[in-house]
Amino acid sequence: MSEQIYLLLHPTFGVLGIIAAVWVFVATLNVTHENVGRIRLAAKTSAVMIWLAYIVAGYFYVVYYGGDKAIIKAGPWPWAHNFFMENKEHMFFMVLVLATFLPIAASGPVDTNSGVRKVVMWSAAFVVLIGLAMEGAGAIIGMGVKVALLAQMG
Amino acid sequence: MTTTTDTAVHDDEMVNAKITGYGKAYSIAVIFNALLLMLKESVPGVQDFMKSLGHHWITHGAFVLIVFVGLGMYFSKSGKEMSGSGLVSWIVGSTILGGLMIVGWFVIVG
Secondary structure, X not given: OOHHHHHXXXXXXXXXXXXXXXXXXXXXXXXXXXXXXXXXXXXXXXXXXXXXXXXXXXXXXXXXXXXXXXXXXXXXXXXXXXXXXXXXXXXXXXHHHHHHHHHHHHOOOOOOOHHHHHHHHHHHHHHHHHHHHHHHHHHHHHXXXXXXXXXXXX | OOOOOHHHXXXXXXXXXXXXXXXXXXXXXXXXXXXXXXXXXXXXXHHXXXXXXXXXXXXXXXXXHHHHHHHHHHHHHHOOOEEHHHHXXXXXXXHHHHXXXXXXXXXXXX
């Protein structure tokens, strides 16, 4: 598997995790006794996708990112690493743990307990918001590499 | 007369011990994540220790997950329940605070 495949899989799994969290949020907003099973399935799907995004990104980061980091820092957008990558590295743990918590929260009586509904909806909302921030940061980091390579080409 | 204590909250609002436990564990893990970042970036010995166990980022993630799972199991077994609104306050507050601590660190120090 080439380096580029990891870079495609990471945001793909991330987006699927975000979409599943949106599904959890909307389904919980419109919860009935019939869709509780789907809410739990979506919550588990979100967690699995975010974990896959983490594993793929972690492998890429440890094995390949050192080269990209050197390119970015020598280019015109060093802040793409110094700010966005550094933040992404550490904020990803927040969404990872929250996505892991989401199916635990959804295992409660979502249809009959307003407290559980609030916890599920807020957790899902933050998975979406932090996940989108991670996607945006990833795009900026990718651009950091591109502008650095373009600058090298003159 | 109504009170604001958890015990006086309607049953419909109370969240079971498992969700309460892991929700509180998430909140603590998120703050721990930010504090560990600050510690390893400012104390070379901490980062060296983390590197001795593997890549520092892998070690960092493992520590955060251990805090989440360990505290989640501990709090769950305590059997304490909390109102949904109370637990949401923990989750929202810690997420915002933890995020601001990380971003603030790289704005001010990084």
